[in-house]
């Protein structure tokens with residue numbers, strides 16, 4: 001006889017949609033999407049005996065299945081994403097990747113394009129290259145390109161305020177379009193060459209340079225011809241050093257996978273124009289899903305609108321609803337994207353290389369985690385804490401040179417920062433340099449919320465001494481919070497460069513502060529958390545002050561209210577860039593009309609001396 005769950009599976013719809021596995025208490029354990037819900041769900045329970053222990057552990061807990069039918073598979077994909085964010089199901093994998101990797105942007109929509117480093121890919125007319133695994137490697141690439149191709153480095157989008165070229169022109173690092181030293185056609189040729197280089201079309205590039213060199217020598221322009229000869233030599237040297245892994249110039253990500261017990265690692269190799277730029281690893285623990293589910297979830301979480309999506313993504317095994325993922329990626333990129341599972345040949349070898357990297361990455365991460373676990377255990381013992389501080393929240397106040405004071409909170413989970421849980425606080429109730437008052441406001445606001453949500457950290461770390469710690473204790477008492485450890489970390493005192501006292505840790509139950517040795521890994525860890533809170537507060541503080549300054553300047557422009565000020569700031573990022581913008585660029589900003597764009601343009605133009613106005 002069929003049990004209730006089997007009956008339920010039998011009656012599931014044969015259409016696209018989302019399914020939710022729930023336990024006996026109704027808690028959502030897992031959310032998945034499918035082109036055919038019944039097939040998909042049944043595949044979990046068929047041959048359950050062949051599933052690994054972790055998947056079985058999930059299936060054993062399933063007491064109910066809820067489904068939501070959608071008209072299209074794409075809707076199912078969107079709904080799944082929404083439900084995962086809402087329920088945080090324990091068995092769905094969560095990719096913690098808030099980092100934006102640096103890319104190169106070539107602004108071909110401009111008359112005189114330039115190259116810049118960006119971390120966000122916009123749907124504009126520019127061409128993007130990357131991502132590069134580190135900003136340092138990208139800066140090196142950019143430096144090299146600028147040595148090879150005299151592209152302008154300034155941020156000007158119009159050259160109305162220049163009467164002569166800058167030092168870059170003198171150094172032959174820029175061809176000087178700002179002052180008519182080069183016209184759009186010749187400059188366009190330089191951009192074409194730089195693009196060929198970035199696209200890996202080096203042979204074509206060298207051929208085209210050789211042709212130009214011959215033309216110049218035929219015209220008896222020997223100096224120019226010699227310069228091109230040097231350029232060719234330089235490019236050839238660069239090619240020798242490049243790690244070429246394929247000859248088809250296709251941009252592809254190669255996704256390696258390795259699993260060990262309840263852990264898995266995904267390692268993505270970035271291959272651009274046949275060159276291996278580097279890679280990035282991701283680590284998942286406590287997983288219960290089949291490998292193909294993990295890979296499928298990874299792809300959906302990793303690729304986003306503002307991230308570079310290559311033409312090809314190589315994966316080690318087939319994933320469910322591959323066509324759906326391909327369709328979604330194609331839509332995101334605005335160009336055809338293929339997900340391939342190569343079985344042999346060069347592409348398979350690339351996958352093996354990525355898998356090897358995934359395995360190494362997994363072992364490294366496991367070692368690190370073990371060290372972190374030991375560190376947290378030591379922290380508990382040495383600082384006499386009630387529980388192991390798996391989740392730590394740390395606070396800092398930034399009140400530089402008066403103005404708007406702000407507070408920050410950073411969260412460390414299992415010894416690592418979790419940026420999703422960082423918070424900013426604009427100080428609302430305190431004026432002047434009242435550190436205690438500000439700390440009181442921030443801690444009160446944060447933990448009032450925590451009381452409502454019934455979610456608390458294990459340890460709260462305050463930047464400061466006994467006074468700041470007393471403030472936090474007072475708030476906890478007022479709110480009736482118990483069982484959360486509190487500590488404050490006071491900086492070492494300095495006279496000149498010399499430290500006259502050690503850093504001290506204050507504990508509510510001990511009169512005397514605890515001193516950890518300067519070389520103590522525990523102190524280094526606490527310093528790291530405190531410094532991160534400090535960095536976060538300062539960054540926010542700068543942003544707030546910059547925004548206020550911008551709003552006050554923009555507020556003077558007729559027809560530019562708060563909404564347009566906000567949009568302009570979002571689009572350009574600074575007054576300097578707004579000042580530099582052309583009328584056309586200003587008109588592209590959301591909420592701007594031709595009239596308001598003209599108003600902004602004329603406002604900044606009026607500050608130019610008459611001879612520079614265009």
Ligand code: SF4
Pocket residue numbers: 151152153154156162164165166167168169174175176177178179
């Ligand atoms: S020479 Fe002119 S165009 Fe080139 S970087 Fe300097 S200011 Fe910009």
